Amino acid sequence: MSATEEIIETLGFFDSWEDRYKYMIDLGKSLPDMPEQLKTPERLVPGCQSQVWIEASYENGSFEFLVDSDALIVRGLLAIVMAAYNHQSAKNILEFDIQQYFDQLDLIKHLSPTRGNGLKAMVEKIRQLAAIKLAPSS
Numbered sequence: 001m002s003a004t005e006e007i008i009e010t011l012g013f014f015d016s017w018e019d020r021y022k023y024m025i026d027l028g029k030s031l032p033d034m035p036e037q038l039k040t041p042e043r044l045v046p047g048c049q050s051q052v053w054i055e056a057s058y059e060n061g062s063f064e065f066l067v068d069s070d071a072l073i074v075r076g077l078l079a080i081v082m083a084a085y086n087h088q089s090a091k092n093i094l095e096f097d098i099q100q101y102f103d104q105l106d107l108i109k110h111l112s113p114t115r116g117n118g119l120k121a122m123v124e125k126i127r128q129l130a131a132i133k134l135a136p137s138s
Contacts, residue, residue, distance in 0.1 A: 003083035008104050017110050021073065028075025031082070034068035047121030049114040050074045054122070056129050062089050063130065077119050080105070085126050093130035098123050 045052040050071035067078045
């Protein structure tokens with residue numbers, strides 16, 4: 001079972017969104033810590049209400065992301081995004097249907113508009129990094 005399928009299945013077990021939020025926060029707590037020296041303005045994701053940092057490295061044909069936020073629920077959202085994108089090739093990142101994934105989680109309608117916009121900004125930042133990696137060198 002893939003990481004995304006596991007999250008979809010686990011969230012489906014919870015009857016209430018309060019329990020789902022608690023699970024998402026726990027997911028966020030399981031993310032590796034980002035060293036403070038990496039929390040720089042150039043790693044900040046614009047368009048997020050909370051501060052969100054994304055550091056990407058690309059080795060052996062796949063991305064590895066180190067992410068963090070100053071808000072627990074946003075760390076949880078980052079964990080959900082990382083389940084889809086971490087340790088994936090640029091091609092897989094661009095081909096993955098993130099909207100369908102969010103729809104299966106029934107996620108967007110349960111977020112405030114600002115959190116939803118922040119989530120979209122995180123995804124867009126990662127997709128831009130993947131697109132740059134696939135772009136032919138000039």
